[in-house]
Amino acid sequence: MGFLEDFLMAPERAALRAQERPPVAAAFGAFVLAGLSLAVSKAVLSGGSIAFLAFAAAFAALMRVSAGTLMTALVHLLAEALGGRGRAAGLFALMGASDLGWTLALPAALLLRALAPGAWWAPLLCALPAAFAVLCLRARSVRGNYGLSPARAWAAVCLPYAAFAALAAAASMLLVAGLVQQFAGLIS
Amino acid sequence: MNDPQSPNPSESAGETAAWSRPSVQEAPVQPGGKRLMRVLLGLYALAMLAALAILLRNGSGDQKKTGINPGELLSAARPSGVAWITINGVITHGESNSPWGRGMPSMVRRLRRLAERKDVRAIVLDINSPGGSVGAVQELHSQLLRVRRESKKPVVALLNDIAASGGYYLASGCDAVVAHPGTLLGSIGVIFHTANVEGLLSKIGVRSDNIKSGKMKDIGSSTRPMTKEEHELLQGIIDDAYGQFLHAVSEGRKIPESELKPLADGRIFTGRQALALKLVDELGDSQRALELAGKLGGISGKPEIVRDVPDSLSGFLDMLDSVSSLRLPAEAALFQRLGENFSGAGLEYRWRP
Secondary structure, rough: OOHHHHOOOOOOHHHHHHOOOOOOHHHHHHHHHHHHHHHHHHHHHHHOHHHHHHHHHHHHHHHHHHEEEHHHHHHHHHHHHOOOOOOOHHHHHHHHHHHHHHHHHHHHHHHHHHHHOOOOOHHHHHHHHHHHHHHHHHHHHHHHHHHOOOHHHHHHHHHHHHHHHHHHHHHHHHHHHHHHHHHHHHHO | OOOOOOOOOHHHHHHOOOOOOOOOOOOOOOOOHHHHHHHHHHHHHHHHHHHHHHHHHOOOHHHHHOOOOOOOOOOOOOOOOEEEEEOOOOOOOOOOOOOOOOOOHHHHHHHHHOOOOOOEEEEEEEEEEOOOEEHHHHHHHHHHHHHHHHHHOOOOEEEEEEEOOOHHHHHHOOOOOOOOOEEEEEEOOOOOOOOOHHHHHHHOOOOOOOOOOOOOOOOOOOOOOHHHHHHHHHHHHHHHHHHHHHHHHHHHOOOOOHHHHHHOOEEEEEHHHHHHHOOEEEOOOOHHHHHHHHHHHOOOOOOOOOEOOOOOHHHHHHHHHHHHHOOOHHHHHHHHHHHHHOOOOOOEEOOOO
């Protein structure tokens, strides 16, 4: 609790705590809570039931923990490559705390369900601000944990996403090229 | 150096030495943190409880008792609409057993799913079909009648380019039928299509022999001429299936069978001719069908169209299916086409010009 208080109110202190005694278990808990919040928000918006929610929540929590661990590793490598110095365990704790930004999706989902039921854009409107908040918190965490400049901290946070996007684009292009080749073969 | 938010000193100095940090005790503490955390936690717990209450209600079947749709809880008002279901092409069980098949079962699923929605007050069946196999058409027709009976929601048929044979069989099961003046419809009748390719096979040195338990076991075989006895038996089957068709249309359109029979020799009509013969209720377009469905469903004002969510994976797999069939060489494609005509004999409520 003390760590989260500091993360919210005194980020410098939270970064120091994460370096000295990283609360890894609390970070796991935060990832799980983020996954749970996302699953419940989605169920609230799509009219799901409690029976299905158990599976969805377990899956989402597992995904958040896995993605958080992977992202911590990537961001740690990038932050060090960009000249920062810090502990990976500390970053994991801070990334977990940052993931709590996803909990914003839950009140947003309840509001949107009341104001615009069934709107196709509701999940987007629910997820985008929360995602932006999480990114900002992550950048702040990287700055605090590695002592990087804001630009380098943002680069360390965003580069993994850019790499995933580039990979996805390359895979899509290969798929399209394959289909075009098949159709070209048909025409000739 | 005491501020960990400041850039790493090694960035500017070009040094690689570890960055020295202050201790936790040296960092400033913000007052009021505990209180804020408690407030935030309380609000989050409230939001979670509200969400769980909604989801519990969705899953508990309270909907029937309260009349509240899962999507309507907490909402001011959910607009009612008219479900739009398209029935395109030949109606069959589907060529494959794949879950993404586009045959009759997926049409039934879509019909039932939309009819069960609380925001759907009426249904429009947008038909553009020459009919299909007897079993598939009768299954769809029966499910349509069941949905009408159970949900008490009116169903309006909109006939497009063609609604012949099985396509019209379905339309006759609806509360009202709207057609374009030039729609081709009718073709009330049954067909059993088979072909004799004995001559063709003998030319390429193929001879077929059947060992059978009874003389009628290979009835409809395409490798020998049909006997008179077989012809009579098949005619009896056709007449029976025709009687079922006639009865369904007579019941659905409230036209006595004696009046309907002269029109039911397989002939087709335009929408305008059909209106005069009471085979359709009115001439109009899709907008008119929508308005009529809305009116029958008790919707005031312009009704909203409710469509089933398209299954993107099905669409993608369908595309792959079509690509693989397009890749067949011309000869194979020709044989496949011939196969469609010469094999798979069966009863059809289908217009086969």
